[in-house]
Amino acid sequence: MPDFENPERLQREESSGYDRRVIDYIQRASATGLYEIRGLGAKRPLPSFDDLVFLGASLSRYPLEGYREKCSTKTVLGTRFATKPIELATPITIAGMSFGALSARVKEALGRAATAVGTSTTTGDGGMTSEERESSKILVYQCLPSRYGFKPDDVRRADAIEIVIGQGAKPGGGGMLLGQKVNPRVAAMRTLPAGVDQRSASRHPDWTGPDDLVIKINELREITDWEKPIYVKVGATRVKHDVKLAIHAGADVIVVDGMQGGTAATQTVFIEHVGIPTLAAVRQAVEAIDELDMRGKVQLIVSGGIRTGADVAKALALGADAVAIGQAVLMALGCNSDSYLAGGQHVSAVEDYARLGTAPGFCHHCHTGRCPVGVTTQDPVLEQRLEPATGAKRLTNYLKTLNMELTTLARACGKQDVHHLEREDLVALTVEAAAMANLPLAGTNWVPGGDGERGKT
């Protein structure tokens, strides 16, 4: 029984509107006069793939032998117009991340791992490095608003071109790379003075809307003699409109990046308050593709918060053809780990996290360029903490694990091909997820917010 008469007793009722997090935000703003900039993606709780479960096979469905029968993961992207579509051994691809945000060593590790598992990796704002081209069998080359380091020779040596309209962490915003990461090599590739706080354009310089995009895509096709698939990447907002417009513009592949998608540096207010969750975005993208009768002609890649084989399987069941992974890939390399490897020994990085004012498990300080584990840095000392061969091995393990989880779930649902996973295999655990994904709430026939028809989309 609390002693209410005790003058020593502490009142501890925390306000839900003005909790410690909000007080910290207000006091930080009043101290600095600048918004917070950080890396990674939305941290707030959101309806996600975790809110869905599979209905495994049983009496009414026939499962595959989990450890014996073959389950294909082969994935082909860019079949609409390109004469050289992308053929992958797995639907799990590596998302676009820039050299600048990441070190050249990390880009090399990504390429090596992607090549080892038969998937693609993607450049980012700031151009293509020789390290990633040489280490990546299949490399997607991004065409961004800034056009930093965008070069016709690299267009020709890419395997596909991805026109970036937006990214899930900041739909409507341009790239950002703070001065501490703009070292001489990064600066030279971007034609910028070293050390400048680089704030990229948010609009493309030479086209403005969907009708112009048609012509821009055609130009890239002409330049590449119609060989290479053209992807169009959008940050998830008005997904249905955007996907239809991108298809109209002639995209071979649509990449939809939900609000959980990561960034190397963006305003927190942007990360947390713009865009819609990946779960809602997939459903809308698939609806748009179906309404234009383009299923099987235009492929859909989903990204933003894909972490596990279950996430991949659910995205595919909802109608995606592939997924792209960014943040989890960095975590596989050691992001937010308490140590890094040096000469085969684990060395604690905890003090370096503390210097950034954070701790392993909480760090989002990619923007500082002081990554304690050598992933999101251009610092010549820190970047040595990630050894490309070791990083590639860890990432290969991670991607293989996801692929095994994916086929485990597909076999349990009776599918010989992961692309045969379907909406009918899923139900939702929460009303919110059910409404966003247009799936029934588990154990009911209730599809909240939809037209009540299961599997309509």
Add this chain to the structure above:
Amino acid sequence: MESVKLFDLAKTPLREVNRYLHRDAAGEGVARVKILNADGAHSIAAGVHVPLEIEIDGHAGYYAGGMNMLANITVHGNAGPGVGENMMSGTIRVEGFASTAAGASAHGGLLVITGDAALRCGISLKGGDIVVGGDVGSFSAFMAQAGRIVICGDAGDALGDSLYEAVIYVRGKVRSLGADARFEPMTDADYAAVGELLGKAGLTHDPKTFQRVASAKSLYHWNSDANQEY
């Protein structure tokens, strides 16, 4: 005798013409190509990466000479948006007017427009040179990073907004400067640069009649006291 390869876009699909320019012209030892009946087609001679003399008869649509490397391209007519976008080298000469975003993001080479250029001429310029015989529209040289733009006529609003290291030389009136752009005194090196670029473009104005616009560099770094007045 130097052979001239002729294409008529009224008869041959653009895809075939561009493919020839990319792949076959060099092998066949062709040095000059003439493209007839441009008729506003988009992406004419985009992605050429061999030294060729290319003449385009008629008005070109979007992205004429886009991403050009090494070729010298002349448009005998007007050019649509994004002429010479992202060019790396070579020369593109428009004997007429150019629409929006002429020379956008060009890394190198020389783009000459004998008439006027519309909005956003030289946007995101990354090292190329642009000479405009007439006026340029608003937001020209927006976020231009490197390279030089010579404007023989007037400039619209917000000239040189958010400039990095590119330099603008303007002869006529400037309706307004963009954020962080400022007039700076001309030096001998600037007069020489203008003279050189005018010479290459075949124009005869007196370099002494040009003003220099460059970045004040106040936007290079975050500054909480700048009040975000841009």
